[in-house]
Amino acid sequence: MPEANTPVFRRAVIALSGSAIDAGIVRLALEVTRHTHAELIAVHVVELDWTQPLDADVAERSEEAQRVLDAAEGIAELMHGKLESVLVQARDVGAAIVDEAAAREADLLILGLPYRTRFGGDFAIGRAVPYALKNAPCAVWVVREPMGEESR
Amino acid sequence: MFVIVVGAGKVGYFLARELIQSGHEVAIMERDRARAAQVTEEIGSIVIPHDGCEGKYLGEAGANRADIVAAVTGDDEDNLVICQMAKHHFDVPRTIARVNNPKNESLFKHLGVDEIVSPTRMILGSIEADIPVHELLHLAVLGGGELELVEAQLREGSPAVGCTAGSLSLPDGCSIFAVIRDERALSVRSDTELREGDKLIGIGRTECEAELHRLLLGEDEATA
Numbered sequence A: 001m002p003e004a005n006t007p008v009f010r011r012a013v014i015a016l017s018g019s020a021i022d023a024g025i026v027r028l029a030l031e032v033t034r035h036t037h038a039e040l041i042a043v044h045v046v047e048l049d050w051t052q053p054l055d056a057d058v059a060e061r062s063e064e065a066q067r068v069l070d071a072a073e074g075i076a077e078l079m080h081g082k083l084e085s086v087l088v089q090a091r092d093v094g095a096a097i098v099d100e101a102a103a104r105e106a107d108l109l110i111l112g113l114p115y116r117t118r119f120g121g122d123f124a125i126g127r128a129v130p131y132a133l134k135n136a137p138c139a140v141w142v143v144r145e146p147m148g149e150e151s152r
Numbered sequence B: 001m002f003v004i005v006v007g008a009g010k011v012g013y014f015l016a017r018e019l020i021q022s023g024h025e026v027a028i029m030e031r032d033r034a035r036a037a038q039v040t041e042e043i044g045s046i047v048i049p050h051d052g053c054e055g056k057y058l059g060e061a062g063a064n065r066a067d068i069v070a071a072v073t074g075d076d077e078d079n080l081v082i083c084q085m086a087k088h089h090f091d092v093p094r095t096i097a098r099v100n101n102p103k104n105e106s107l108f109k110h111l112g113v114d115e116i117v118s119p120t121r122m123i124l125g126s127i128e129a130d131i132p133v134h135e136l137l138h139l140a141v142l143g144g145g146e147l148e149l150v151e152a153q154l155r156e157g158s159p160a161v162g163c164t165a166g167s168l169s170l171p172d173g174c175s176i177f178a179v180i181r182d183e184r185a186l187s188v189r190s191d192t193e194l195r196e197g198d199k200l201i202g203i204g205r206t207e208c209e210a211e212l213h214r215l216l217l218g219e220d221e222a223t224a
Helices: A021-032 A063-078 A093-103 A128-135 B010-021 B033-043 B055-060 B076-088 B102-110 B119-130 B206-217
Strands: A011-016 A039-047 A084-090 A108-113 A139-144 B002-006 B025-029 B068-071 B094-098 B115-117 B136-142 B147-153 B175-181 B184-187 B199-205
Touching (some): A021 A039, A021 A063, A021 A139, A039 A093, A093 A108, A108 A128, A128 A139, B002 B010, B010 B025, B010 B033, B055 B076, B102 B119
Parallel strands (some): A011 A039, A039 A084, A108 A139, B002 B025, B002 B068, B068 B094, B094 B115
Antiparallel strands (some): B175 B184
16 A cells, blocks of 8 residues: 555656666656556657658667567566556657656656766756656656766 | 748747647747747747758758748848758748848749748838829739739829820830729720729839839839
8 A cells, every 4th residue: 555645646657768767767657656556658759850750650660669668568567567658759859758748647757867977977967857847747757867886 | 731930030930830720840940049949938849949041950950851941031141042942952842931122022033932922012012002102003023023013093194094095105015904993993995095093903024114104103203
């Protein structure tokens, strides 16, 4: 049973970037919703540049995109959880994730933030996380990867 | 339809918004990064913060598959370059340019821009239509800018009053084809007598405007 002060979510969208942190946020989402039977939707966005139409047959043929979704489904299976995986083609990852969360009326959006340093220490937060924090209508959890040993 | 709008000023912004609302796919190019960020905030992530005058960026915006490129910056030279590049380098089927200086209209047409929109000309036409002046009113530009559709209202003292249409020695390539009299449009025959108050609708080459003015309305004070 969830603890009394644990928020209860009905539907959560998990943004998969294809990085190592994906496994961690899928596990976290499964753990958090284990007792509430919330619906979990794992979304991977394939960003298309403007030279291609949005309906170009790119993502479905992308082995990398399939690998990202298969990995998430595999973790869900191991943990005896349920997870729907969705592949989206968009111009901008942040906007696509937020749109998906809004369209599905999710009450939680989980994003991973891989730990990458630029120029010896400047943390690279990218564009999708700030966009989601600013625009998502639901709660947003950002899970940052632990710092690498060399950064401590 | 996929439309690239170059220039995210007031015109570009509202044009893009209307196109999106009509269900079209739109990309906006804006070289001013602050303005690009502002429009992104308001309209969504369809703004490419680069200069549409540069082929590389026009290519990145998807000019290779655009149905229309509309160059609506406040700079005629930029709009011309954008349309020419879109037309000749990316084979965009339709280019539309905003022309701020009406004197540039014929140049744009000559250099292959498919459609030109001149807000200055439109406002001028609107003002002319409301003010009863002794002038030829420009109703439309035709034939790639070489021909003009004009209206002349005959007043007391106009040289054409009392003449028949056939007796007027119109410049070569000009003709009068309709008379608006008492709110009715009449076709012009050679024996149609022209009266004070008649509005003559004619078509002619742009360079014949002064001669047409002299024949129908008298010496043009602006050019006399």
